[in-house]
Amino acid sequence: MSATSGSTTVNPDRRARSHMAPEIQLVHLRLEAWSRWARDKAPGGWPERTILGRLIEEGPGASHGTGQVSDMPEPVAITDRAVAHLSGEDRAVIREYYLKWAPRELLARRLKLSLRRFDAVLNRARWRVCGYISSAI
Numbered sequence: 001m002s003a004t005s006g007s008t009t010v011n012p013d014r015r016a017r018s019h020m021a022p023e024i025q026l027v028h029l030r031l032e033a034w035s036r037w038a039r040d041k042a043p044g045g046w047p048e049r050t051i052l053g054r055l056i057e058e059g060p061g062a063s064h065g066t067g068q069v070s071d072m073p074e075p076v077a078i079t080d081r082a083v084a085h086l087s088g089e090d091r092a093v094i095r096e097y098y099l100k101w102a103p104r105e106l107l108a109r110r111l112k113l114s115l116r117r118f119d120a121v122l123n124r125a126r127w128r129v130c131g132y133i134s135s136a137i
Contacts, residue, residue, distance in 0.1 A: 024123075027130045034079040035098035037072065082132035090125035097122055 020028060072080065083094055096107040108118035 023130050024126050027126050027133065030075060030079045030133065031083075031094065031098050031126070031129065034076050034083070037076045038080075038099060078133055078136050079129065081136070082129040085132055086125055086128055089121055090128060093118060093121045094125045094129070 083091060086094065092111055093107075093113075096102075096111060097104070100107060104118060105115055108115045111118065113121070
């Protein structure tokens with residue numbers, strides 16, 4: 001999404017992709033989709049009601065789960081497997097960058113990396129995800 005002011009186009013997306021290689025732009029978009037799915041759809045965190053809470057309120061038989069597991073779309077599943085195959089440092093940087101949505105400086109500080117090192121690892125991890133996805137397709 002971009003806004004035009006006069007003859008100048010302003011891109012409010014702080015994660016502009018213009019400097020990325022075309023292959024990495026596609027990986028970036030897949031990682032963005034993966035992170036959206038992980039934040040919005042993935043099961044996790046504390047349940048609304050525990051099994052004990054259901055037993056107390058509904059009686060015997062309430063412990064049998066009736067919740068539905070959401071299916072992960074295939075492109076997201078491939079990207080998830082690619083991230084899972086990364087080394088610890090690469091995976092940590094990818095997860096911080098795509099799941100936390102904070103300034104890169106803060107993310108680098110959280111991981112005890114310099115900003116330059118954080119950017120280098122992020123680049124390397126994207127290329128590795130690209131390689132995994134290419135071999136999986």
